[in-house]
Amino acid sequence: MIFNGLQHVGIPTKKFDESGDFYQSLGFKLVNTEDNQGSRVAFYQLGTLMLESWESPQEAPGKVGAINHIALDTNDINRAFAEVQKLNVQFVENGIQSLPYWENGIKYFNFYGPNKEIFEVCQKL
Structure with a gap:
């Protein structure tokens, strides 16, 4: 490859x-x-x-484009959520979410960076 x-x-x-x-x-x-x-x-x-x-003052940061989010991995979603809350960021959803992805599901939350880029924090269960 x-x-x-x-x-x-x-x-x-x-x-x-x-x-x-x-x-x-x-x-x-x-x-x-x-x-x-x-x-x-x-x-x-x-x-x-x-x-x-x-x-890049000419670019249009904050507009949704080919990249929707950047996902960060964690082994402790609750601790990660508590730490990110201290940063006083805007969250996309309220609290920790879950989806039935992978074998045992995932827990995650999303928040915005200063350019409205979306960060996801994700834990595979």
Whole structure:
């Protein structure tokens, strides 16, 4: 196979510094910064997930496009929910949700980042 797996998820932002602070509050580590013709670019990593955030006043952050959400894995959905509540974010739904996915189902919740990007936190049961 020519593909190895996910390389990164790119998220344009009008709020570059706020976005970086937010990603780091979720546990992402800043691993690289670049300048792309005067536009700041940053890469944040959590485990094997890499986010690329770039300054883009011409882009339309917050509009639903080809990527609907970014899912983060957890082994303790209740603790994760409590920690994210401390960040004073806007949640998509009220509380922890469940679906009969995989063998034993999942529990999850969704919340918005500073660019209206949707983050899902998911635990396979």
